[in-house]
Amino acid sequence: GDSVTQMEGPVTLSEEAFLTINCTYTATGYPSLFWYVQYPGEGLQLLLKATKADDKGSNKGFEATYRKETTSFHLEKGSVQVSDSAVYFCALSATGFQKLVFGTGTRLLVSP
């Protein structure tokens, strides 16, 4: 079945460091790919998405490119802030947007 694999955390960075969180997927067909962010005590919020190969999603300085050849959708940010501390989930939808398949989440901790 469809699945998403994320790097385990926590990822600990200093403010202004470069961030990469790896995400790879297995799916039939051509899934849409998403990154969600969960701040402490809150629900998930959509951070960015890409719906076809080579699409780049971007939002709030975060970027991820849909790489069909490597089945990857790695999240990057050039300079993280303390306010970026959260849990980040990679997800895919291959059988309809209603049925999201999530990775296990990666906790990011950014220190001043």
Place this chain on the structure above:
Amino acid sequence: NAGVTQTPKFQVLKTGQSMTLQCAQDMNHEYMSWYRQDPGMGLRLIHYSVGAGITDQGEVPNGYNVSRSTTEDFPLRLLSAAPSQTSVYFCASTQGPGPAYEQYFGPGTRLTVT
């Protein structure tokens, strides 16, 4: 516009008790879902609905019932709680089925079954 609301925020149940987790949205979304979030497992789909009167099972439906009598509400019922149902539960809604439509998540209900 409150978005997706969930009640209660926290709940402790004893094994065998029943309860209903409430979920409501005020965005007139047709599609609603319930997920559970467990450590090391991400979110897993329990049940979903594509409109009033229509529900279907997700990945982990056992032990849970749902109904959708109105567009706004999508309650999740635990008929006989078990410790394995200790989890954080999220309700979500979206306007349409395709990736062009964002899913909006509620703040979650943290359930502990002893």
